[in-house]
Structure formats: C-alpha cells, structure tokens
Amino acid sequence: MDQFIEQIVTGLSIGSILLLVALGLSIIYGSMGIINLAHGEFVMLGAYAAWVFHTYLGLGLLASLVPIFLVVAAFGWVIERYVLSLLNNRPLDTILATWGVGIMLQQAVRLMVGSELRYVQLPPALSDSMSVFGIPVSSYRVFLFVVSIALFGATWLLMNRTTVGMKLRAIIQDRSVAASFGINAKRVYALTFAYGAGLAGLAGALVSPLKSVSPDMGTGYVVDAFMVVVLGGVQSLAGTVASAFILGELSGGIAFLQNDTVAKAIVLLAIVVLIRFRPEGLFTARVRA
Amino acid sequence: MPSNVTNPNGLQRLIAQLAPILVVCAIVFALPVLLNNDFLLNKVARYLVLGILTISLGLSWGFGGILNLGQAMSFGLGSYAMAMALKLKTVPVHTGASGLPDFMVWNNVQHLPWFWEPFRSLSFAIAAGLIVPALVAAALGWFMFRGRVTGVYVSIITLATMVVINLVIIDQQSFTGGFNGITDLAQLELFGVAFDAYGRATYYLVAGCVLLSLLVAFAFTKSKAGLIVQAIRDHESRVRYFGYDVALYQIFVFALSAAIAGLAGMLYTVVMEFASPTFLGVQLSLSVVVWCAVGGRQSLVGAFLGAVLVAGMQGALSESAAFLETWTLVMGALFVLVVLFLPKGLAGLAQVVWRWIVQRRQASTRGVAQGVGQTEGST
Known part of the structure; x- marks a missing residue:
C-alpha cells in the first residue's frame, strides 16, 4: 500500500513538472496555432537565468522568479514580433522557423557560457522533506506542485477574467471580425507569445535545482510538453492539467x-493512437467552428 | 503528361527539366577525377548519401505535402538491415556458436535470434533494406491517412513513431547492439566487387544510386500518380470530390519516399562502416528537414544540393570546434531567413534568377528586332 501511495506521489511530482513546462506551450499552440519548437529553449533560458542571477547577483531562486519571467518573456516578444508574425498564414512553417530560432538560442548560450553542466541550489527554506500521506517527500517537490497549480489558476484567470484574455479569445474565434472591432491582433499575439515564453522560463528556473542545466536540456522538455498538449486537447487549459497528471502517473507507473x-x-x-482517433484531444468539447 | 511528351514542345520541356539532374549527376561522377584523396572521397560519398535521404523527404514533403519529421526512421531501418547482413559476414573476434555477433556473446545470447537468420543472405538484406521501410511507412501511412490525419498531426505521429523505434533499438541491447549500434562490419561484396568504404567502387556505387533516386523520383513526379499527389498537396478535398482515393496516393508516396530513404540508409552503413541508433535520431531527422528547406523542398535537385552543401559545409568546419559552434549559430539564422523569405529554398531563388535572365534576354532581342523593323521602315 505504501508503495502504491509512493507511486502516486511520484506521478504527481512528474506531472507537476510536465504541467509547468506544458502550460506555456498550451497557451501558444492553443491560441495562436504556432508549433513552438523553441519552447524547450525558453525553458533552458529560464534555467540559465536562474543560474546567472544566483552566481553573479547572489539572488536566491525564489527572489529571481519574477525577473526571470520578464527576461524570457522579452525574448518571446522579440521573436514573435520579428519572426513569427511574418508567418501568419503558414502554420507548418512556424515549426521550421521556431526550430531555427531554438538552434540559435541554444548555440548562443553555448558560445557565451560554455556547454558544461551548471547547477542551481535548492532554496534553503525548501531543502528539507515533509510527510505526505505518511510518505516522506522533498518539500521542494510539494512546492512545485503548488506552484504549477497556482500558475494554472493565474493563467485561467488571465484568459477568462481579463480584457486581454477576452480580446485573445475573440481573436481565436475570428481574427478579422475581432480586428474590425478595434482589437489590435498583432499586439495581443505578441503579448500572448511573450506570456507563454515567460511561463516556459519560469518552468526552467523551477526545475533547475532538480536537474542539471545545459544548453540542450530543452530538447527533451519540448517533446514531453507537446505530448501533454496534444493529449489534453488544443484549446483546453483544464485538459492540459488533466493530461499532465495522467502522463505523469502513467510514466511513473510503467517505469x-x-x-x-x-x-x-x-x-x-x-x-500516437490517440491522435489518430481523437485529434482534438481527450478533453475538448467540440466547439462550433 | 503523356500527351505532352509526344509533341516536340513537351519533349523540349522535359529535357529542360531533366537537364539540372543530368548536370548535377555528371559533376558527381566526374568528381573522383579531380579529387585524388580517398579520405575526402569517402566524406563526399557520405554527403551524397545524405543527399539521397533529403531527396526522399522532398518527395513526400515538397510534392506530397506530408511533413515527415521521422524520415530518419526509414533511413535507420535500411542502415540496420545492411549492418546486420555485413555483421554476419565478419569473422568475429569473440566467436560464439555458428558465428554469433560479438555483442550478442557479450550479452549472453546463445542462439542467433530468428529475425537475424535470413540476414545471412545479402540479397535478402538488400531487399529488406528497401521493403521493410516501405512496409513500415505504408502501415503508418494507412494508419494516418485512412483516418484523414493531416498537417501538424502527421508530423507529430511520424516523429513519435521514430522515437519509439529508436527507444526500442536502444533498449533491446542483446539483439541490436543497443546504444553502441552494430560495429566491426565486413565489407560489402556485390558481383565480385568489394566495396571498401574508402575505395572508388563505393563512391561510384553511391553516385549511381544518386542518379537512380533522382530519376525515379523525377519519373514519379511526372507520372499520373505523381500529379495527383501534388494536387492533393494543393487541395485535398477537391481531389477527393473528384473521386480519387486520396489516402491511397498519400500512402504510396509515403512508402516510395521511405524506400528511397532505406536505400540511403544501406549506403550510409557501407560508407560509415557501422550502424547506430543516432541514424534514426531526432537530430538527424530534423537536420534533413533543414537541408530540404534550404535547398528547396519542391525541387529534387535543390533538396539534394541543399543536403550536400549544408552537410558538407558543416563537415568542413568541424575540424575546429569554435568554427563549428559559430557555424551552427549562422546555420540557424540562415535557416530562419530561408523559411521567412525563401519558402522555395535556394532552388526557388535560382528559378527566379534564371527567369529574370531569360526575360532580359528576350526583352533585349525583342528590342533589337523592333529596332530592325523600324530601320526597314515597317510593313
């Protein structure tokens, strides 16, 4: 029984990391239809930002979360503005363009700080372990779980309870009609992409104490994140959450x-089988086109 | 376009379209005369093989509109087919019972597994190197295209399938050599000719296969099936309304492309003298897409040259680590620029330039003709 609970908790922990990484991708893919292969590199940038803030400015991980979000979001904004916005009607080409951008980011980091592994310290306040259902779990993993749920909540509020979110939803439904009502689609898209990138950066910073930081660390994350988004359904945030934890439990269990x-x-x-039979994902209610 | 071939105008056009292929192949065949360095020749042969792989992607992506991010899967399967046959031809250092491959001995395998058995025959292996990738692709194509999976989802499925096969190969170490792949291979011997990786024979074998693949792919794009495939790329549902079985044509081009990739994989084993799980890795698979996009996805010769030039450049610069790193950065930038501004790649650029030259020449001759007409005082 203990082993069973332990498995569940491990699955939840894997799932919360998956959710962190997939949330930004889900926003970008779901609302803009852009397959962002540079997403893993945003994660990597976030991890490196955490390392830089720590080694050069002496900032702890928790204190640097907000600046990391802003820095990576700025990267995202620039990339949307000067690369992706030129590819409006060519969704397949966004795969290629973002992949090229990803390579550039990876290589730029490699050239600037070298390809050796870097390590980020756990926040001292969270380095002990606590007991969950009688199972000792590292506090940091519990913290990650809480943060991932909180970020999901914040994103949901942003999408559904703010003006920017409403504008974005209007653009998703019909870009030209939304534009004729005076919504600046370009600006909203750039902000959305920046937000998604910022989330990826946060994810990178948050997982950095658990894994070593290297220029090519993003590659694995982007594949996982994609699987989460596809499984959850493209335009469904709640689906992303559910599928992150399903995949987390599944990989934990089978492993x-x-x-x-x-x-x-x-x-x-x-x-693969799921995409074939339910390309809209597990949790998407069919919406009127 | 059979009707066009019979009239002289169509024939002329056909020759004009074939010309780039023939010119490029002539250069490929002439290269050993200029390059008197076996090591360099082996390198060039390697890039040519990658060129064949890229032609195969151009066929399914540029002409069929199927962005296969797992093209290296077919390549890897072909490569392993050849490696298995050549492995069984070696005299192993650590021989097990009846010439068991060395890595199996290390993994305590007692008997040659059943699926290795037929690879004692080289002709079986060569057939398998073409047919297995084609069958796997046909099955995957049937699975996807019968369900009308399109666009991005095709890319995700092909990529995921390749990763699964890659993981299985790495995991089943005792049967596949695992992470190390299959190494220490015998030389390929066909019709009494030994193909040493650093010999001219191997180079000419590769060059012949380049010509063959370009011609097969070209013939396909000009056939009725090829035209329908291109029509599907441009407007799938319209072709379906005409009553064509869209999925069937997609499956066919997908399988044909896989067979060509399998051929490239077999050659790669001969040139590199080993097979490795990286041959069906994500890295290579995505690189092929880059080469294809840079060269021109809708031009077979363009795709081929894209691979040879970009991979060749990368190889030439890899002598120095600092150079290579910077080059990768430049490569990424170049690739983004090509995607943004040259969706048809370098081949598209060449076409534009060519048309511009032709137009200028026509304009100038017309100008001269008009001038002549005026001096003669018109009719």
Missing part, C-alpha cells in the same frame, strides 16, 4: 513496472 525506456515508448505509442 516502476518495467523501465524508463519502455515507459516512454508506451506513452508515445498511446499518444
């Missing part, structure tokens, strides 16, 4: 029964 490689292969296969 326990078999091994990591088999877990990954089976999860991927399941997703």
